[in-house]
Amino acid sequence: VLSARDQDDAPARTRIERLQLAQVAYESGISGAQPYQEVARLARCALAGGALLNDGATDTGPYSAACYALTYAGEPAAAIAELTRAIELSQRRGSPVGLGWFCLLRAMARYLRGELVEALADLGSARNTYGEGYEHGMPATLACLALCLIERDDPAAARAGVAGR
Amino acid sequence: VTTPPPRALALPGDEQERCRAQPSVASYLYALGRLRATRGQLREGLDTLLECGHAARAWNVPNPALNHSWQSEAALLAARLGERDHAAELTAKDCRLAQAFGAPHALGVALRAAALIEGGKRGLEQLTEAVAVLDGSGINLELARTLTEHGAALRRAGGRPRRERLAGAEALTASELRVAQLAAQGLTNRQIAQALFVSIKTVSTHLGHVYAKLDVTDRARLAAALPAKQTRAA
Numbered sequence: 001v002l003s004a005r006d007q008d009d010a011p012a013r014t015r016i017e018r019l020q021l022a023q024v025a026y027e028s029g030i031s032g033a034q035p036y037q038e039v040a041r042l043a044r045c046a047l048a049g050g051a052l053l054n055d056g057a058t059d060t061g062p063y064s065a066a067c068y069a070l071t072y073a074g075e076p077a078a079a080i081a082e083l084t085r086a087i088e089l090s091q092r093r094g095s096p097v098g099l100g101w102f103c104l105l106r107a108m109a110r111y112l113r114g115e116l117v118e119a120l121a122d123l124g125s126a127r128n129t130y131g132e133g134y135e136h137g138m139p140a141t142l143a144c145l146a147l148c149l150i151e152r153d154d155p156a157a158a159r160a161g162v163a164g165r
Numbered sequence: 166v167t168t169p170p171p172r173a174l175a176l177p178g179d180e181q182e183r184c185r186a187q188p189s190v191a192s193y194l195y196a197l198g199r200l201r202a203t204r205g206q207l208r209e210g211l212d213t214l215l216e217c218g219h220a221a222r223a224w225n226v227p228n229p230a231l232n233h234s235w236q237s238e239a240a241l242l243a244a245r246l247g248e249r250d251h252a253a254e255l256t257a258k259d260c261r262l263a264q265a266f267g268a269p270h271a272l273g274v275a276l277r278a279a280a281l282i283e284g285g286k287r288g289l290e291q292l293t294e295a296v297a298v299l300d301g302s303g304i305n306l307e308l309a310r311t312l313t314e315h316g317a318a319l320r321r322a323g324g325r326p327r328r329e330r331l332a333g334a335e336a337l338t339a340s341e342l343r344v345a346q347l348a349a350q351g352l353t354n355r356q357i358a359q360a361l362f363v364s365i366k367t368v369s370t371h372l373g374h375v376y377a378k379l380d381v382t383d384r385a386r387l388a389a390a391l392p393a394k395q396t397r398a399a
Contacts, residue, residue, distance in 0.1 A: 032228030036268035072230045074268045077303050114305030140189035143196035155203045
């Protein structure tokens with residue numbers, strides 16, 4: 001599948017292909033083993049215009065991995081658009097865990113773009129889901145919250161933020 | 166995966182354990198390091214960022230684009246603490262890794278840190294390169310930080326701040342532009358005053374400034390003197 005993917009920008013056609021590409025994009029991103037344009041291309045192919053999101057009603061891992069890779073491979077605006085779709089889907093499904101996780105990922109992309117107020121709003125939504133089983137995302141949420149507040153020159157609030165208060 | 170002991174974590178016990186078992190422990194330590202540095206605790210901030218580096222290595226995330234470029238931030242703190250060799254080592258590693266991946270975000274951050282530590286003419290060149298890398302990338306937060314440092318470096322190098330524009334369409338204030346746009350569409354001063362809920366005298370004053378800045382003598386020439394998109398914006 002992957003060798004056939006060389007230089008191919010077309011969206012992945014099957015669920016298995018999308019899952020594989022999401023994993024490769026993520027691992028290539030964190031290791032830095034491939035240039036960022038290649039990581040972004042793999043992530044876009046994996047996301048497949050929303051198909052990957054619709055693949056997994058319960059497992060958001062591959063979709064999150066692809067969005068995360070896309071964000072840090074220099075395309076945070078595209079990741080925001082994707083994640084907005086995911087947040088809307090979570091709201092329709094009544095999934096607070098999905099909502100919290102996707103809000104955190106969107107906040108990270110917004111932070112990169114300097115959209116600090118919007119990022120803080122997303123982080124607020126993410127924190128509100130802690131009681132719904134979303135504790136997994138807490139360290140990253142607190143970290144992003146603190147960074148946003150530092151950039152807004154509010155170290156006192158940032159300090160309270162990293163302490164989880 | 167072996168994670169570092171969470172000495173720097175400020176969370177209560179249960180939360181610490183949960184945090185320690187996740188790759189995002191590196192993000193948490195990075196934020197905590199930045200926060201400590203912001204509060205003037207340079208040594209503690211540096212130690213926390215180095216701990217962030219241990220966590221990033223433990224979770225096999227060497228790419229600076231995905232580990233917050235912790236080495237560049239740590240390099241700046243090391244330099245402020247007088248540890249020049251340590252700073253140079255950290256920034257050299259981050260630059261090498263950022264160049265290999267190539268993403269504007271990490272590359273811009275690494276170049277900026279290297280520039281601030283290097284200083285002088287070479288530093289100014291690196292800051293100029295960092296601005297070029299980030300410009301148009303949409304990574305606006307780092308672009309803003311880099312532009313600020315670039316401006317400061319230019320001033321240190323003897324450059325002068327750009328003079329405020331006094332003539333041309335770019336010199337118009339928002340109020341003057343709105344009046345000019347309506348006048349260019351053929352509205353009379355009375356009609357403009359009614360449209361903008363201001364007095365006729367205010368419209369006359371704005372138009373006088375507009376004529377002077379655009380170097381025109383009557384409203385018939387206004388449309389040609391305004392850029393096309395500004396005429397349409399009305």
